[in-house]
Amino acid sequence: MDENSSDRTSDPVLRQTSSSSTNNLNNQSENHFVIASCRRNEDQTTTGQQETSEESDTEERVLVAYCRSGKLGAAYCTLQTGELFILEEIVDRPPEYLMFLSLYRQVEPVCILLDGKNQGAFVQTVKKTVFDSDANDEGRCKLVFLSSQEYNFEACKRRISSLSLPTEPANCSDDERSLYLRTVIDYSQTQSVHALGALLRYLDLNWAKLSMDLHGKPQFLSLRIISLADIVTVDEDTYRGLQVFSAVAHPSAFKRGVRGSSREGLSLYQLFSRCASKLGQRRMRVLLQHPTSDLATLEMRQELIAYFMKPQSDALMRNICSSLRYIKNVHGILTKIKALSAKPYQWKSLYNTLYNAVLICEMCESAGKVSKFLEQLACFDNSKLYEMALYMNRIIDFDLSKTEGKFTVKPGVDPELDMKKQTMASLHGLMSETAKVEMERLPPYIQECSMLYMPHLGYLLGVKVWDDNLTAEDKELPDMKFMFQNNDYIHYKSKGCEELDVLIGDTYPEIVAHETRIMMRLTAVMLDHLHTLTALVDKCAELDCLIAISKVSKEFNYVRPTLSAEKVISIKAGRHPLYMLTCDSFVPNDVESSVHAGCVKILTGPNSSGKSVYMKQIGLIVYLAHVGSFVPAESAAVGVLRHIHTRIHTTECVAAHMSAFLIDLRQMALALQESTSNSLLIVDEFGKGTSATDGLALLAACLNTLLFRGDQCPHVLLATHYLQIKEYIVDTPIVRYLRFEYVIQDGEPVFLFRVCEGGATSSFALQVAAAAGLGPATVARAKLVMDSVMSNSLPPENKQITSKQNMCIEKVKNKLLTDI
Numbered sequence: 001m002d003e004n005s006s007d008r009t010s011d012p013v014l015r016q017t018s019s020s021s022t023n024n025l026n027n028q029s030e031n032h033f034v035i036a037s038c039r040r041n042e043d044q045t046t047t048g049q050q051e052t053s054e055e056s057d058t059e060e061r062v063l064v065a066y067c068r069s070g071k072l073g074a075a076y077c078t079l080q081t082g083e084l085f086i087l088e089e090i091v092d093r094p095p096e097y098l099m100f101l102s103l104y105r106q107v108e109p110v111c112i113l114l115d116g117k118n119q120g121a122f123v124q125t126v127k128k129t130v131f132d133s134d135a136n137d138e139g140r141c142k143l144v145f146l147s148s149q150e151y152n153f154e155a156c157k158r159r160i161s162s163l164s165l166p167t168e169p170a171n172c173s174d175d176e177r178s179l180y181l182r183t184v185i186d187y188s189q190t191q192s193v194h195a196l197g198a199l200l201r202y203l204d205l206n207w208a209k210l211s212m213d214l215h216g217k218p219q220f221l222s223l224r225i226i227s228l229a230d231i232v233t234v235d236e237d238t239y240r241g242l243q244v245f246s247a248v249a250h251p252s253a254f255k256r257g258v259r260g261s262s263r264e265g266l267s268l269y270q271l272f273s274r275c276a277s278k279l280g281q282r283r284m285r286v287l288l289q290h291p292t293s294d295l296a297t298l299e300m301r302q303e304l305i306a307y308f309m310k311p312q313s314d315a316l317m318r319n320i321c322s323s324l325r326y327i328k329n330v331h332g333i334l335t336k337i338k339a340l341s342a343k344p345y346q347w348k349s350l351y352n353t354l355y356n357a358v359l360i361c362e363m364c365e366s367a368g369k370v371s372k373f374l375e376q377l378a379c380f381d382n383s384k385l386y387e388m389a390l391y392m393n394r395i396i397d398f399d400l401s402k403t404e405g406k407f408t409v410k411p412g413v414d415p416e417l418d419m420k421k422q423t424m425a426s427l428h429g430l431m432s433e434t435a436k437v438e439m440e441r442l443p444p445y446i447q448e449c450s451m452l453y454m455p456h457l458g459y460l461l462g463v464k465v466w467d468d469n470l471t472a473e474d475k476e477l478p479d480m481k482f483m484f485q486n487n488d489y490i491h492y493k494s495k496g497c498e499e500l501d502v503l504i505g506d507t508y509p510e511i512v513a514h515e516t517r518i519m520m521r522l523t524a525v526m527l528d529h530l531h532t533l534t535a536l537v538d539k540c541a542e543l544d545c546l547i548a549i550s551k552v553s554k555e556f557n558y559v560r561p562t563l564s565a566e567k568v569i570s571i572k573a574g575r576h577p578l579y580m581l582t583c584d585s586f587v588p589n590d591v592e593s594s595v596h597a598g599c600v601k602i603l604t605g606p607n608s609s610g611k612s613v614y615m616k617q618i619g620l621i622v623y624l625a626h627v628g629s630f631v632p633a634e635s636a637a638v639g640v641l642r643h644i645h646t647r648i649h650t651t652e653c654v655a656a657h658m659s660a661f662l663i664d665l666r667q668m669a670l671a672l673q674e675s676t677s678n679s680l681l682i683v684d685e686f687g688k689g690t691s692a693t694d695g696l697a698l699l700a701a702c703l704n705t706l707l708f709r710g711d712q713c714p715h716v717l718l719a720t721h722y723l724q725i726k727e728y729i730v731d732t733p734i735v736r737y738l739r740f741e742y743v744i745q746d747g748e749p750v751f752l753f754r755v756c757e758g759g760a761t762s763s764f765a766l767q768v769a770a771a772a773g774l775g776p777a778t779v780a781r782a783k784l785v786m787d788s789v790m791s792n793s794l795p796p797e798n799k800q801i802t803s804k805q806n807m808c809i810e811k812v813k814n815k816l817l818t819d820i
C-alpha cells in the first residue's frame with residue numbers, strides 16, 4: 001500500500017469501478033422503485049445520524065471479582081466480541097482493596113458478579129466503589145449476586161475445560177482441548193478459576209438477555225491473561241487530588257449521574273487529549289489508570305516518545321496520525337456485522353480501520369530500528385488483515401452501498417449476480433414503457449400513474465387519487481385489480497404488471513438475497529481473524545496515546561526521566577504540568593529525596609507560598625514517569641515505586657457516611673498501612689479538621705510511625721502549619737525541613753515560591769486574608785485576638801459588636817412593649 005496516499009479512505013480501483021454502476025442503479029430508482037427509493041432516503045437519514053454516533057459504541061463488559069484469603073481473582077468478558085480475560089491472581093487487602101479498584105477503573109464493567117454468600121468487607125468495598133463512581137458519572141454498573149454453588153471449584157474447572165476457543169488446535173478432542181487450556185490457565189490460581197468458572201456459567205444462562213441473540217450461545221473469541229502485578233497503585237483520591245482526572249458534573253441536577261453528561265475539567269487527561277482517534281483518547285484513560293513499575297515497558301514508551309519529539313520524525317508522525325484518524329472501535333462494528341445488521345458506513349469503517357492499520361504497520365517499517373514499539377508494529381503479522389482489506393475492497397461497492405443503504409457487491413465478483421443486475425438495469429426502460437401503455441388504457445380523468453415494485457406483491461401500478469371521498473366502487477377500474485390505497489396513491493395489479501412479474505420476477509429481492517449470501521461469507525472470513533485485528537487496533541490506539549504524549553512533551557519542553565530500581569527522587573527545576581499553563585511566571589523548584597538526602601521532607605511556610613503546588617508537582621512528575629511519559633523539569637531521576645498515596649483532597653461524600661476529618665484519617669490510615677520503602681506519600685495539612693493540639697498530636701504520631709521504619713521509610717512530602725512539629729517527632733537525618741522564601745515589602749510579605757532549607761517562622765495568615773478580601777475591620781479584630789492568645793490574656797471588648805448587640809436588644813424591647 002502506498003504510504004503517501006492522500007486519500008486513505010478508498011483506493012483508486014474502487015472509485016473507478018463504482019461510478020458506472022452507481023449511475024445505472026440510481027437511474028432505476030429515480031422513477032419506479034418508489035418504495036425502494038423512499039426507503040433509501042429514510043435509510044440515508046438514519047445512516048447520517050448513526051455515522052455521527054458510531055464512535056459512541058462502547059464495549060460492555062461483565063466482570064466477576066472473587067476475593068478470598070486476601071487474594072483477588074477476576075475474569076471478565078467483552079460481550080460484543082466474546083473476548084475473555086482472566087486476571088493473574090493477586091494479593092489484595094481490606095479495607096481499600098486497591099487492586100480491585102484499579103481493575104474496576106480499567107475494565108469499566110456494566111455488571112459485576114459477586115458471591116451471594118460472601119457479604120464481607122470486599123463486597124462492601126465493591127458496593128461503595130460502584131455507588132461512588134455512579135455519583136461521579138463514571139457510568140452505571142449493576143451488581144449481581146450469584147449463588148455460591150456457581151463458584152464450586154470442580155464445577156468451575158469443568159466449565160473451563162470444555163471452553164472452545166478459535167485459537168485451540170484444529171479438530172482437537174476433549175482431552176486435547178483440556179490440555180491446550182492448561183497451557184493458558186494456571187489452575188493453581190484458585191480464585192481466578194472460581195471467577196472464570198462463575199462467569200462462564202452466568203454467560204451461558206443469560207446469553208440471550210445479554211446479547212439480544214435469542215437462540216445463540218456464547219461464542220468466545222479469545223482468552224487472555226491480564227496482570228496487575230506491575231501496577232503502581234494510585235487511589236481514587238490521589239487521582240483527583242493530583243488532577244490526573246477531573247470530571248466536572250453537569251450543572252443540571254437532572255443530568256447528574258447520566259452516563260456521558262460530565263466533562264473533563266483542567267487535568268492531565270485533558271492536557272494529553274491530543275489523540276488522533278477517539279479510540280486513542282479512550283485508551284489514554286486506561287494508560288493513565290495503569291501507571292506501571294515495569295522498567296522495560298516504560299523504557300519502550302520513552303524511546304518512542306523521544307523519537308517522535310525529533311524534528312526529522314515529523315513527516316512520519318503526520319502520516320501515522322492521518323491514518324490513525326480512521327482507526328475505529330471495531331468491537332461495536334463487528335457486533336453489528338456478526339448480527340448481519342451492519343450499515344454500509346460500518347463496513348466502510350471496518351475497511352478503513354483494516355486498511356489504515358496495515359498501512360501504519362508498513363509505515364513503521366522505515367523507523368522500526370529506532371524504537372522497539374515501532375519494531376513491534378512493523379513485525380506485526382498482518383498478512384491476514386491485508387488479505388481481508390483486499391477482499392473487502394474487491395467485493396464491496398462502498399459508494400453504491402452508501403447510496404443504496406445496503407451492502408452492495410461490485411461488478412465482476414459474481415457473474416450470476418451481474419446478470420441479475422443487468423436485468424435490473426434494463427428494467428428502467430421497460431417499466432416506463434409499461435407505464436405509458438397503462439396510461440392509455442386508464443379512464444381520461446386519471447392524469448398520473450407510476451409503476452413500482454414491492455417485495456412479495458411484485459409490480460404494481462400506482463394511480464394518484466383523482467377525487468375526494470372516493471367510495472370502494474369508485475376505486476374499481478376496468479381490467480385492473482384493486483390492491484390497496486396508500487396516502488394519495490391507489491395501487492392496482494394491471495395486465496402490464498402481471499407481464500412484468502413473469503418477465504422479470506423478483507429480480508430485486510434476488511439481488512438482495514445474493515448479496516446477503518456474499519456478505520455472510522465475507523463476515524465469516526472477518527470473524528476468523530478478529531483476534532488479530534483487535535490486537536493490532538489496540539496497539540495502534542496505544543501508539544496514538546504515545547504520539548499525543550510526545551506532542552505535549554515537545555510543546556512544553558519535557559525531559560526524559562532516568563528510571564532506576566534505586567530509592568531516589570531527584571528533580572531539577574521541576575514544574576507543575578498544569579499550573580505552568582495558567583501561570584505566566586511559574587517558579588521551578590528542585591527536590592532531592594533518597595536515604596542520603598533524606599526521604600522525609602517537612603514543608604512549612606506562609607499561607608499561599610506554594611507548598612501544595614510544590615508537592616503536587618513532585619507527585620505528578622513521579623506519576624508521569626511511571627506512565628512512560630517525559631516530565632516537566634530540567635532533569636529528573638526517579639526510582640520505580642509501587643504506590644503513590646496522597647492526603648490532599650477531601651471529598652465529603654454522602655455515600656461514604658464520613659465527615660471530612662474522618663475521610664482525612666481514612667486516607668492517612670491507608671497510606672500508613674499500604675506504604676513501603678517504595679512508596680511516595682504526599683500529606684497536605686493533615687489534622688486541620690480537629691483542634692490544633694489534637695491535630696498536632698495525630699500528625700506527630702503518624703510521622704513517627706513512618707520514621708521508626710528507618711531506611712524502609714517511604715518518600716514523604718508533608719506540608720503543615722504546625723510549626724512546632726519538630727519538637728514532637730524523632731530526631732533523625734532522614735527528615736529535612738524545607739520552607740518557602742518571601743521578602744517583606746512595605747510591611748507585607750511577597751512570596752517568591754522558591755523552596756529552601758529550614759523551617760518557617762510565620763504563616764502570614766492575616767496578610768493573606770486581607771489580600772483575599774476579608775474586611776479590614778475583621779482582619780484588625782483577628783490581629784487583636786491573636787495577640788491576646790499569644791500573651792495568654794483575654795481579648796479587649798469589641799465595641800463595634802457590643803453596640804450592635806445593644807441596638808438589637810433595644811429593638812426587641814420596644815416591640816414587646818408595643819405588642820403589650
Ligand SMILES: Nc1ncnc2c1ncn2[C@@H]1O[C@H](COP(=O)(O)OP(=O)(O)OP(=O)(O)O)[C@@H](O)[C@H]1O
Pocket residue numbers: 583585586587588605606607608609610611612613614753
Ligand atoms: N512555583 C510557583 N510559581 C508561581 N506561582 C506559584 C507557584 N507555586 C504556587 N504559586 C501560586 O501560589 C498560589 C498558592 O499556592 P499553594 O496553594 O501551593 O499555597 P500553599 O502554601 O499550599 O497555601 P496554604 O498553606 O494556604 O494551603 C497558587 O494558586 C499559585 O497561583
